[in-house]
Amino acid sequence: QSALTQPASVSGSPGQSITISCTGTNSDIGGYDYVSWYQQHAGQPPKLLIYDVTDRPSGVSARFSGSKSGNTASLTISGLQAEDEADYYCSSYRSSSTRYVFGTGTTVTVL
């Protein structure tokens, strides 16, 4: 049960926008709108940023937005801030016995 594919690292300067991709298959991202994104700071548990591809839980900044095209989901962070330095993980429902799969993770660096 292979993980979803994310770039290992993405960087940007304060104020810029960056996008993190998450590539899967027709059995997960491409087939269902159950993509979530999580932010994890060092030593902390993951925090839900986006669910159901585009929805934000209350309290999550509008600088975080999600989208999907085909088998690839994306997380965009606008107005990059120093506090956005963290690891980011996507996840998706998968129509196999695996059911719940995470991405490989992306480290975001603010230059």
Place this chain on the structure above:
Amino acid sequence: QLQLQESGPGLVKPSETLSLNCSVSGVSITSDDYYWAWIRQPPGKGLEWIGSMYYSGSKFFNPSLKTRVTTSVDTSQNQISLKLTSVTAADTAVYYCARGSGPSGSGKTDNWGQGVLVTVSS
């Protein structure tokens, strides 16, 4: 305010059984609107789903761990439990319990415990 707190031995010997509890406060675990999940993260690595369960009894497990995993719900203590048998060094990880909503115990995991590090070593 929902809070989850994992507890259990921080050191387990190879071939033995890893046992963890997750105490849930602020909400009853008896609602089937949510699932309760175990997710782990080896040091310096990514997240791996272990399994999810609903109070009604439906359970879903990662196929790679299914033969070694048991989960249960204790309504008297408002807690969930995880047992992982025949552990090896590869099972060394931070283990998180979490609550979410979505199909078949996946997606929208919106509440996480702080996690507990379990090291497998003799």
